[in-house]
Amino acid sequence: MTGQLVDDYVGRLRRETTDFPRGDRREIVEEVEEHIREALAERPGASEADIRGALARIGEPAEIAAEARARLDIPTPRFGGMEIAALILLLWVSPAWTVREKLAGTLIVPGGLALPLTLLLVPSGRLICPRAGRLDAGPCRPSVSPTVETLIGALAVVLIVATIVTPVVLARRLRARTA
Amino acid sequence: MVEAERGSQHTTQLHRGVVEYCVLALLRSGETYGFDIVRRLSAVDGMVTSEGTIYPLLTRLRKDGHIRSTWRESSSGPPRRYYRLTEEGERALAQFQRAWVRFRDGVDGVLEGGGA
Numbered sequence: 001m002t003g004q005l006v007d008d009y010v011g012r013l014r015r016e017t018t019d020f021p022r023g024d025r026r027e028i029v030e031e032v033e034e035h036i037r038e039a040l041a042e043r044p045g046a047s048e049a050d051i052r053g054a055l056a057r058i059g060e061p062a063e064i065a066a067e068a069r070a071r072l073d074i075p076t077p078r079f080g081g082m083e084i085a086a087l088i089l090l091l092w093v094s095p096a097w098t099v100r101e102k103l104a105g106t107l108i109v110p111g112g113l114a115l116p117l118t119l120l121l122v123p124s125g126r127l128i129c130p131r132a133g134r135l136d137a138g139p140c141r142p143s144v145s146p147t148v149e150t151l152i153g154a155l156a157v158v159l160i161v162a163t164i165v166t167p168v169v170l171a172r173r174l175r176a177r178t179a
Numbered sequence: 180m181v182e183a184e185r186g187s188q189h190t191t192q193l194h195r196g197v198v199e200y201c202v203l204a205l206l207r208s209g210e211t212y213g214f215d216i217v218r219r220l221s222a223v224d225g226m227v228t229s230e231g232t233i234y235p236l237l238t239r240l241r242k243d244g245h246i247r248s249t250w251r252e253s254s255s256g257p258p259r260r261y262y263r264l265t266e267e268g269e270r271a272l273a274q275f276q277r278a279w280v281r282f283r284d285g286v287d288g289v290l291e292g293g294g295a
Contacts, residue, residue: 024238031213031234034259038214041255059229068235070195072242 005051006036009061016065019077028068032058096174104166198226199236200279203245203264203272210263212253213237237262245271 010033017025039054040046046054058064069076091097091105198220205211205219213234221227240246245268248260264272 027238028234031237031260032231034212034257035214035217035230035234037256057229058231061231063229064231064235067229067232068238071235071239 002046002048002051005048005055006040009036009055009058013061013064016061017068020068020072020074024068024072024074028064032064096177097170101170101173105170197279198233199240200272200275201226202233202236202240203268203275206246206262206264206268207272210249210261212251212259212261214259216262240268244268 010029013029013032014025017028020028035058036054039058040051043050068074088106092102097105201220201223202216205216216237217227217230217233220233221230227233237246237248241248241262244265246262247265248262250258251261253259
């Protein structure tokens with residue numbers, strides 16, 4: 001039971017950090033495991049409540065992962081691969097559309113407006129700030145040149161239009177066929 | 180009480196920036212391992228809100244070249260990572276300490292109504 005609590009905790013920490021660079025992840029997970037070992041070694045015969053208390057002092061795995069993202073500049077994943085996979089599966093399983101339409105839907109609809117909006121908003125809004133949050137922080141600079149930014153902007157506009165047009169066309173054809 | 184709780188849940192940027200130099204300062208007295216670092220920092224009121232958050236910081240400091248880690252056998256249990264201050268870390272710490280003292284004195288002056 002008590003070993004189970006620790007295993008669950010470490011499992012949650014692993015899940016929170018699946019997208020981390022492998023070396024960073026291993027180091028952090030190993031160190032937290034070692035910390036738990038040391039904390040429990042200090043009180044042999046620890047009760048379940050003792051172990052819960054020790055884990056609570058270490059903090060929620062999500063909190064440790066969030067701190068690691070902030071300290072190590074690891075971005076938060078924007079949308080999950082599982083959601084996209086589910087949408088594509090539904091689209092292809094459905095008998096309503098032709099293969100060509102399904103292909104269009106697969107390439108353009110997944111992620112919806114998230115991808116182009118991200119392209120549009122992120123480059124201009126993102127600043128590189130050396131040693132951000134520290135007392136010796138450097139000045140912030142935009143992360144991309146204006147030319148690249150314009151190109152990305154144009155691409156984003158095309159993608160936005162495509163992501164709006166594609167579902168509308170697919171829906172109209174569906175209605176025409178079922179009518 | 181509510182204020183204090185809210186404060187402890189929210190790790191401010193200032194807090195983040197200061198804790199890392201406290202880790203470097205601890206290592207000035209010699210190399211040690213993660214659990215010991217966390218325990219000594221935790222002894223300072225308000226320094227560590229969740230013990231586990233110190234480990235990502237150690238990774239960061241190692242990547243910055245401010246500390247170095249080596250595996251060492253321990254008398255009790257499996258080998259541990261020991262951390263030690265590098266020359267670069269010592270320089271960064273000395274620089275911070277000068278900036279901090281100036282900043283702290285300035286803030287104290289303003290808070291106590293003396294102004295600038």
